[in-house]
Amino acid sequence: MTEPTRAAGLARLAAFVPRAGRAYRATRNEDRGPDDRTNVSMLAPYVRTRLITEEEILRAVLAAHPFAAAEKFVQEVFWRTYWKGWLEARPGAWRDYRRELARLRERFEDDADLRRSYEAAIEGRSGIPAFDAWASELVRYGYLHNHARMWFASIWIFTLRLPWELGADFFMRHLLCGDPASNTLSWRWVAGLHTRGKTYLATRGNIREYTRDRLDPGPRLATHAEPLDGPQYPAAPLPELRPEVPPGTRALLVLHDDDVALPALREGAALVSAAGLSAARGRSPEPARGPLAFARGALADALTRAPGGDPAAIVDGCEPAAAAAALGERARTAGVSTIVTPFAPVGPVRDALDALEPLLAARGVELVRVASAYDAAAWPLATRGFFQFKEKIPQLVRRLAAPSGEPAAAP
Secondary structure (H helix, E strand, O other): OOOOOHHHHHHHHHHHHHHOOHHHHHHOOOOOOOOOOOOOOOOHHHHHHOOOOHHHHHHHHHHHOOHHHHHHHHHHHHHHHHHHHHHHOOOHHHHHHHHHHHHHHHHOOOOHHHHHHHHHHHOOOOOOHHHHHHHHHHHHHOOOOHHHHHHHHHHHHHHOOOOHHHHHHHHHHHOOOOOHHHHHHHHHHHHOOOOOOOOOOOOHHHHHHHOOOOOOOOOOOOOOOOOOOOOOOOOOOOOOOOOOOOOOOEEEEEEEOOEOOOHHHHOOOEEEEEEEEEOHHHHOOOOOHHHHHHHHHHHHHHHHHOOOEEEEEEEEOOOHHHHHHHHHHHHHHHOOOEEEEEOOOOOHHHHHHHHHHHHHHOOOOEEEEEOOHHHHHHHHHOOOOHHHHHOOHHHHHHHHOOHHHOOOOOO
């Protein structure tokens, strides 16, 4: 069981750090199954909610390994960052995915063949043994190895010929670490929509090799991956990434599913009380119980450490009017007219905050969103492909991974 606490995340980080260098690089692509995850970190749910932060992970790993040895793992940390920055400049990709998902679900009423094929896939009845094993594993554990996620998406799109949006939603429904940017854009990448014309094709030999012959998809897999067609999204200016609160501001702290980290928000503002906002229910039209419980548990755990925090004070961001009333009343009781919250990237939490802001303003409460220094430094660099972004990783490591703000040794 994945425990949604900072203590559990730090323990998992400490256990993984010795393997984050050459051992990770050598074995990271192996999907050994749910009984052996020693070759990967299993940190994603904790980073997803920021029970532990990217900076903490980078510092711990680079204190134990030279950059050259840990580079592959460092890149994995920054892949998540890259996806967030890319989507931040292109929010239309998220909105279009959500609109198409709604349209496809409406099609179920009239397209019995689509519904049957979709249900067979998510219930592990596709007839492709490896794919069906992963479908069942995802539902049971809320996790799939990253390599298995690519194989699964490729088979979904190119062999089963199912709409990628339905597959992306299946992942968002069940993954404990389901992230709007990483998930949406990874599915688009497999389909040939992110890097125009570049697809990912799952092959029988690759699956057998990297599962150590534990899984065999059989002979049915597509042998060609024709890129899907879809809109491209030119980059737009990023929203203002405000890195601090005006000094002395008395405020109610509101943590949320995307970010429960506290240190940056404790600088400057006088936080007199704290509450939580959960929009996890907005991840999918049919969210699974596990991710909802993890998100709520992460918020409750963070609120036990927040000034004036109450683990029971978590409101549903998918109900904006009720959430605005509850948070407005909590601010009034605390004697403040400002709510400070971590800046939320594109996704359900951002949607919830955008809906809440005018409702709170009508109650005389200002909503101030504070970006982490990590996001403010990295997101503007994610303007093109990952390999252009990758060239900037050493400078980000020097700036962000050094303890106490001191310059790090050059990688």
